[in-house]
Amino acid sequence: MKRKALSVSGILAGVLVFALFADAGEMTEIYSIARGGRLYDNWITTLKIKTPPKENHASYPATGKDKGASTWRCAKCHGWDYQGKDGVVNKNLRTWMGKDVAEVVTILRSPTHNYTPALLPDDAARDVALFLTRGVIESEKYIDPANGRSRGDAAKGAPFYQTICGICHGMDGRKINFGSDKDPEFIANEATEHPFEVLHKIRSGQPGQEMINLRTLPPEVAADILAYIQTFPVR
Numbered sequence: 001m002k003r004k005a006l007s008v009s010g011i012l013a014g015v016l017v018f019a020l021f022a023d024a025g026e027m028t029e030i031y032s033i034a035r036g037g038r039l040y041d042n043w044i045t046t047l048k049i050k051t052p053p054k055e056n057h058a059s060y061p062a063t064g065k066d067k068g069a070s071t072w073r074c075a076k077c078h079g080w081d082y083q084g085k086d087g088v089v090n091k092n093l094r095t096w097m098g099k100d101v102a103e104v105v106t107i108l109r110s111p112t113h114n115y116t117p118a119l120l121p122d123d124a125a126r127d128v129a130l131f132l133t134r135g136v137i138e139s140e141k142y143i144d145p146a147n148g149r150s151r152g153d154a155a156k157g158a159p160f161y162q163t164i165c166g167i168c169h170g171m172d173g174r175k176i177n178f179g180s181d182k183d184p185e186f187i188a189n190e191a192t193e194h195p196f197e198v199l200h201k202i203r204s205g206q207p208g209q210e211m212i213n214l215r216t217l218p219p220e221v222a223a224d225i226l227a228y229i230q231t232f233p234v235r
């Protein structure tokens with residue numbers, strides 16, 4: 001009796017293991033959503049495009065402060081909270097959560113956006129649409145828009161930061177300098193000055209750079225890490 005029970009559970013376990021693993025080299029949906037997040041951030045550096053558009057995007061308002069290729073980045077128009085924060089378009093993209101990927105792709109190919117397949121290939125258009133329809137969060141649940149402070153718990157974020165981020169960024173966040181020797185910029189500067197952008201990058205990774213992303217962990221963990229980084233020195 002016992003043997004039989006064991007073998008049944010053995011088969012069940014086998015089926016489960018089979019179902020949990022994608023074929024080697026076949027990318028999972030969660031991978032594509034994270035890639036979509038990096039494409040939303042900056043599809044030009046994510047795709048390592050050598051000759052990006054030189055002219056401003058036709059839908060970029062003259063009042064915006066960006067110029068050239070940068071005006072083609074989703075985030076520069078639609079913002080880091082997916083509702084226009086630090087962007088220039090007042091439109092709530094969060095309404096697309098749960099909707100059809102193909103519908104978003106159609107919008108990207110339409111004249112308002114003009115992302116032709118030569119600029120944004122089908123797989124990239126699909127991934128950015130996957131991000132918008134499956135991967136967007138309500139950022140203000142995790143960051144207080146009034147003061148930019150993470151609503152997360154810095155003490156809970158510390159072990160995640162030290163075991164996941166610290167190896168590259170240093171235990172006090174000063175190992176990678178994005179600025180210059182004279183005018184250094186560390187993740188603490190970014191986290192205090194642009195918290196919505198940093199939350200996005202923690203969840204999706206840094207376009208074109210060898211950085212991990214935390215897409216497999218709940219957004220609360222990203223908020224806890226953000227809270228911890230906000231305690232770091234900025235100079």
Ligand code: HEC
Pocket residue numbers: 039040043057058059060061071072073074075076077078089091092093095096104107108112113115128129132
């Ligand atoms: C130059 C500015 C600009 C850029 C860059 C841009 N958009 Fe838009 N987007 C707009 C404008 C303007 C609208 C509103 C059009 C309208 O109301 O008809 C819009 C509308 C949308 C909509 C439909 C919103 C709705 O509910 O009607 C989606 C989805 C969208 N954009 C996704 C993206 C994605 C994804 C990217 C990057 C691949 C992107 N956009 C890049 C300006 C931009």
Ligand code: HEC
Pocket residue numbers: 161164165166167168169176177178187190191197198201202206209210211212214225
């Ligand atoms: C494997 C190394 C690596 C790991 C691990 C890593 N990063 Fe990064 N990160 C990078 C690199 C490389 C850059 C880009 C540096 C540059 O642009 O000069 C970067 C950039 C950033 C930026 C700057 C974005 C900007 O606005 O320029 C932030 C914020 C950041 N990382 C946060 C994190 C956090 C938080 C973690 C842990 C969840 C993490 N990183 C883990 C390598 C890493």
